[in-house]
Amino acid sequence: MSDTIRAVVQTGPRQLEMREFPRPVIGPDDGGLLRVEACGICGSDVEQYKGSMGGQWLPMVPGHEPLGIIEEVSDSAAARWGVRPGDRVAVEILIPCRSCDLCLAGRYMSCRHRIGSHGGSNPPERGLGPWGGFSEYIHLHPNAILHKVRGDIPAEVAVMFNPLGAGVRWAVHLGGVGLGDTVLILGAGQRGLAAVLAARTAGAGTIIVTGLGRDAGKLALAREFGADHTIDVEAEDTVARVLDITGGTGADIVLELTPMASQPVLDAIHAVRWGGRVVLAGLKGGRAVELPTDLLINKSLTVMGAFSVDSRAYAEAIRLIEAGRFPLARMHTHTFGLEDVARAIETLAGEVPGEDAVHVAIVPGT
Numbered sequence: 602m603s604d605t606i607r608a609v610v611q612t613g614p615r616q617l618e619m620r621e622f623p624r625p626v627i628g629p630d631d632g633g634l635l636r637v638e639a640c641g642i643c644g645s646d647v648e649q650y651k652g653s654m655g656g657q658w659l660p661m662v663p664g665h666e667p668l669g670i671i672e673e674v675s676d677s678a679a680a681r682w683g684v685r686p687g688d689r690v691a692v693e694i695l696i697p698c699r700s701c702d703l704c705l706a707g708r709y710m711s712c713r714h715r716i717g718s719h720g721g722s723n724p725p726e727r728g729l730g731p732w733g734g735f736s737e738y739i740h741l742h743p744n745a746i747l748h749k750v751r752g753d754i755p756a757e758v759a760v761m762f763n764p765l766g767a768g769v770r771w772a773v774h775l776g777g778v779g780l781g782d783t784v785l786i787l788g789a790g791q792r793g794l795a796a797v798l799a800a801r802t803a804g805a806g807t808i809i810v811t812g813l814g815r816d817a818g819k820l821a822l823a824r825e826f827g828a829d830h831t832i833d834v835e836a837e838d839t840v841a842r843v844l845d846i847t848g849g850t851g852a853d854i855v856l857e858l859t860p861m862a863s864q865p866v867l868d869a870i871h872a873v874r875w876g877g878r879v880v881l882a883g884l885k886g887g888r889a890v891e892l893p894t895d896l897l898i899n900k901s902l903t904v905m906g907a908f909s910v911d912s913r914a915y916a917e918a919i920r921l922i923e924a925g926r927f928p929l930a931r932m933h934t935h936t937f938g939l940e941d942v943a944r945a946i947e948t949l950a951g952e953v954p955g956e957d958a959v960h961v962a963i964v965p966g967t
């Protein structure tokens with residue numbers, strides 16, 4: 602490789618530029634260098650790109666769903682991660698301290714001494730470096746969390762460890778989907794579709810997925826992935842339809858995955874059965890949603906928030922991808938090179954006329 606690394610730097614809302622960084626020298630206490638094969642794009646990349654996540658971390662190298670090959674690794678990091686050059690790994694976004702009480706309890710996502718992230722926010726004192734996935738190479742921090750992934754799976758599919766990890770965590774770990782359960786998934790994006798796969802694998806009895814009129818293609822994919830019913834929320838009343846399907850009982854588990862809209866949160870509360878569970882994972886841009894709390898009490902509901910994905914869910918998702926059980930390639934719609942990150946994000950955001958994107962990946966060198 603050359604002694605410089607090309608990476609995409611975000612400097613402001615909708616402002617991306619290609620920059621060159623010197624190739625980092627990996628010392629004995631450092632982590633390593635990852636050659637990026639692919640980096641997935643999700644809804645938070647869209648919000649980050651538009652500037653709705655705030656600009657206090659700019660400039661930065663975005664891209665928080667990277668998959669790549671270990672190019673170089675220090676001996677200490679190699680021992681910690683159990684990897685050597687040539688291994689393929691998935692990288693988690695967070696860089697925790699790995700030693701505070703929260704980290705030791707497995708709650709590293711709320712680490713007290715978080716060092717930063719690979720592709721998300723970093724404290725100003727870290728400066729600017731090639732830590733995100735929209736780059737030819739990532740300089741891996743020694744505390745980074747990596748997962749080995751088999752090398753023979755196409756990169757665009759292997760990189761779906763991220764949405765599939767969300768499906769596993771939200772539907773199964775948090776939602777507790779089990780044999781015969783009726784699961785309602787509000788939202789048919791890549792995470793909604795991944796939740797269909799996870800819920801089906803966990804033994805769900807009936808799966809219902811909602812989407813907008815323009816999501817017809819995604820809803821068709823949801824049925825292909827195992828959904829029994831799909832609802833176009835612009836043409837039908839979600840709650841009435843779910844009550845009709847369940848004989849008036851409601852769904853055992855509801856996953857609310859829609860961005861920005863508040864009505865689906867209320868639909869979730871009304872469509873879930875007495876004693877059921879509601880998992881909230883659709884961010885609303887900081888806006889408050891008015892909730893009928895009497896209904897939560899009277900229906901004896903469990904409502905939980907799903908922050909991100911954890912190591913257990915990533916590991917399980919990767920095992921499922923390696924087992925080749927899912928037609929995940931059907932979900933991948935677009936691949937772009939590093940030069941086209943802006944267009945890639947706009948494509949996922951639905952801003953490019955005529956493009957119906959589900960899963961979009963950046964593959965450097967395409």
Ligand SMILES: [Zn+2]
Binds near residue numbers: 642643644665
């Ligand atoms: Zn993401």
Ligand SMILES: [Zn+2]
Binds near residue numbers: 701714
């Ligand atoms: Zn910690």
